[in-house]
Amino acid sequence: MSDILAVRNLRKNFPKVQAVDGVSFEVTEGSCFGLLGPNGAGKSTTVEMLEGILQPSSGEILYRGEPLGPRYRERVGIQFQTTALQDFLTVKENLRFFRALYEQGPSIEELVEICHLGEFMDRDSRKLSGGQRQRLLLAIALVNDPDLIFLDEPTTGLDPQARRNFWELVQSIKARGKTIVLTTHYMEEAYLLCDEIAIMDHGHIIARGTPKRLLAEHFNDSVLEIPLAELNGHAAMLGFTAHGEAAELMTADVNGSVRKLLDAGVSLAQLKIRPRTLEDLFIRLTGREMRA
Amino acid sequence: MTLARSLEFMRDTSAMSWNLIVPVLLVAGMAMIFSGPGQPLFKAAVIAPVGATLDAKLHPFLATPHVQFYAETSVAEALPKVQRHRIDMLLDLTTTPGKYWINEESPKGTTLERVLAGTPGPRLERETASGEQIRYVDWVVPGVLGMNIMFSCLFGIGYVIVRYRKSGYLKRLNATPIRAIEFICAQLLSRLALIMLITVAVYIGTNLVLHFRMEGSYFNLFLIALVGAIAMIAMGLTIAARVTSEELAGGLLNVISSPMMVVSGVFFSMDGSPKILQMAAKIFPLTHMLDAARAVMLDGAGFTQIAPQLAILGAMAVGFLAIGASLFKWTQD
Numbered sequence: 001m002s003d004i005l006a007v008r009n010l011r012k013n014f015p016k017v018q019a020v021d022g023v024s025f026e027v028t029e030g031s032c033f034g035l036l037g038p039n040g041a042g043k044s045t046t047v048e049m050l051e052g053i054l055q056p057s058s059g060e061i062l063y064r065g066e067p068l069g070p071r072y073r074e075r076v077g078i079q080f081q082t083t084a085l086q087d088f089l090t091v092k093e094n095l096r097f098f099r100a101l102y103e104q105g106p107s108i109e110e111l112v113e114i115c116h117l118g119e120f121m122d123r124d125s126r127k128l129s130g131g132q133r134q135r136l137l138l139a140i141a142l143v144n145d146p147d148l149i150f151l152d153e154p155t156t157g158l159d160p161q162a163r164r165n166f167w168e169l170v171q172s173i174k175a176r177g178k179t180i181v182l183t184t185h186y187m188e189e190a191y192l193l194c195d196e197i198a199i200m201d202h203g204h205i206i207a208r209g210t211p212k213r214l215l216a217e218h219f220n221d222s223v224l225e226i227p228l229a230e231l232n233g234h235a236a237m238l239g240f241t242a243h244g245e246a247a248e249l250m251t252a253d254v255n256g257s258v259r260k261l262l263d264a265g266v267s268l269a270q271l272k273i274r275p276r277t278l279e280d281l282f283i284r285l286t287g288r289e290m291r292a
Numbered sequence: 293m294t295l296a297r298s299l300e301f302m303r304d305t306s307a308m309s310w311n312l313i314v315p316v317l318l319v320a321g322m323a324m325i326f327s328g329p330g331q332p333l334f335k336a337a338v339i340a341p342v343g344a345t346l347d348a349k350l351h352p353f354l355a356t357p358h359v360q361f362y363a364e365t366s367v368a369e370a371l372p373k374v375q376r377h378r379i380d381m382l383l384d385l386t387t388t389p390g391k392y393w394i395n396e397e398s399p400k401g402t403t404l405e406r407v408l409a410g411t412p413g414p415r416l417e418r419e420t421a422s423g424e425q426i427r428y429v430d431w432v433v434p435g436v437l438g439m440n441i442m443f444s445c446l447f448g449i450g451y452v453i454v455r456y457r458k459s460g461y462l463k464r465l466n467a468t469p470i471r472a473i474e475f476i477c478a479q480l481l482s483r484l485a486l487i488m489l490i491t492v493a494v495y496i497g498t499n500l501v502l503h504f505r506m507e508g509s510y511f512n513l514f515l516i517a518l519v520g521a522i523a524m525i526a527m528g529l530t531i532a533a534r535v536t537s538e539e540l541a542g543g544l545l546n547v548i549s550s551p552m553m554v555v556s557g558v559f560f561s562m563d564g565s566p567k568i569l570q571m572a573a574k575i576f577p578l579t580h581m582l583d584a585a586r587a588v589m590l591d592g593a594g595f596t597q598i599a600p601q602l603a604i605l606g607a608m609a610v611g612f613l614a615i616g617a618s619l620f621k622w623t624q625d
Binding site: 051052053070073074076078080082083084085086098101102 | 456459460461463464466467468469470623
């Protein structure tokens with residue numbers, strides 16, 4: 001597969017801050033590329049430059065090997081984190097309006113079917129639930145049958161069920177051969193949907209690769225989690241670290257650690273053993289401190 | 293809550309500075325318009341002998357307080373102003389005996405005539421203004437319709453664009469192939485259609501009740517309203533081209549619309565006011581729209597007579613659109 005998007009040494013300076021500082025990566029056609037990072041890491045600025053909305057201070061963005069030209073907007077679809085639509089317009093009217101802005105694209109009926117919008121076509125778009133609204137915004141991002149789709153934190157604020165429904169929708173769109181660039185705060189979402197991820201912090205990419213490869217590169221252990229109270233005051237002696245009411249132990253020797261717990265008379269009834277996740281990686285790379 | 297709202301307002305530097313500037317501008321504007329000793333109750337034009345000054349030596353009536361006397365050069369030029377309620381009385385003191393004209397439909401004119409009758413000095417002959425007397429309502433209807441068009445154009449467009457920008461809707465549109473000029477023209481057409489429909493409906497409705505004067509062609513009147521509305525929508529678009537705060541937009545729109553309403557002659561004529569003010573009025577599209585509309589409605593002016601005003605309004609529309617499109621900003625950043 002060839003690269004649909006190539007980013008070279010991208011920088012963006014604002015008057016008081018360098019939001020993006022020398023970012024480079026490629027996005028393979030037909031893949032889902034995830035851009036992760038804490039708030040203020042520079043990922044939204046990076047994505048806005050990729051979308052063609054923000055001019056880079058320096059660096060290069062190539063779409064199919066060419067700099068972004070006037071036709072670029074005809075070929076990309078964008079779902080912003082928060083998008084206002086015109087008041088009083090129904091779902092159908094919104095879709096018709098955005099569809100009319102492009103020369104080519106699927107029919108309204110096709111979009112409705114892809115994004116499961118059939119039930120509320122005549123509903124005022126302001127009266128949609130969070131999940132329904134995100135599906136409408138995704139449908140709007142698809143009105144021009146784009147090769148490349150940007151999804152900026154599309155499931156933020158959705159309930160778990162709506163989030164999972166949205167993930168299925170994104171997977172079905174990816175199955176149609178579309179390339180997706182996704183930004184998200186949900187590590188589970190990134191792990192499930194993304195073929196490749198890049199973690200940004202302070203305007204730089206600090207890790208990049210497939211989720212599995214990154215986990216393998218950074219961890220060779222598992223996590224033991226148990227309520228702190230179950231350790232009978234032996235947390236430090238057993239090597240556990242307290243996090244609120246829970247205690248965690250990262251260990252490559254799971255059997256040995258469990259044996260030590262049994263020897264210390266700790267009940268294993270509430271012990272959880274899990275492999276490392278992207279969230280662990282994210283915390284390790286970006287730290288635990290509060291961000292804006 | 294009060295503190296939070298006050299902090300929000302004070303930290304919105306554009307809105308805050310505007311709220312400080314507006315009162316200063318308003319005071320300066322009002323001082324310019326209403327400067328001098330007390331505002332006169334009546335306005336009378338005087339045709340005086342060459343070299344004479346308009347004072348009691350010429351005629352004791354000219355010393356009447358609360359009447360603004362100003363010089364005109366010919367009866368032919370000044371008489372239509374009496375007929376159109378732009379002035380309350382016309383005096384010709386170049387003849388013996390002198391003459392005066394009033395509009396019998398004008399309460400102020402007839403009151404001033406009683407004042408004249410009670411003034412000592414040479415008697416003046418009453419002349420009847422030739423042609424049909426024009427009621428005040430005939431004169432004011434174009435002004436009120438024009439004012440409605442102005443408010444609808446400026447605020448209807450200005451606020452909406454700023455709201456679109458604040459809500460991120462413009463940012464979403466910026467991600468599509470649509471260009472700024474296309475977006476602006478779409479807004480213009482939408483608002484124009486609405487305004488023209490409303491104006492036609494208001495015209496028909498009020499005419500059923502008031503039966504006001506319409507001497508000229510309806511097509512010409514429609515054309516004036518159309519071109520005038522385009523010019524004012526374009527003006528609203530220019531104001532909203534970069535603004536991101538509704539408060540600032542409101543301030544800017546008020547600072548344009550308030551003086552425009554005063555000096556463009558919506559409710560009263562600017563005849564006799566300082567020349568500089570009359571010249572300043574020419575920068576507003578409403579002035580040209582009302583001049584042309586009154587010419588058509590009251591005098592039956594044809595296309596050729598209103599062509600200069602149409603040309604000015606057209607040029608304003610093109611100019612404002614060009615400025616608006618070049619300044620236009622999709623996002624708040």
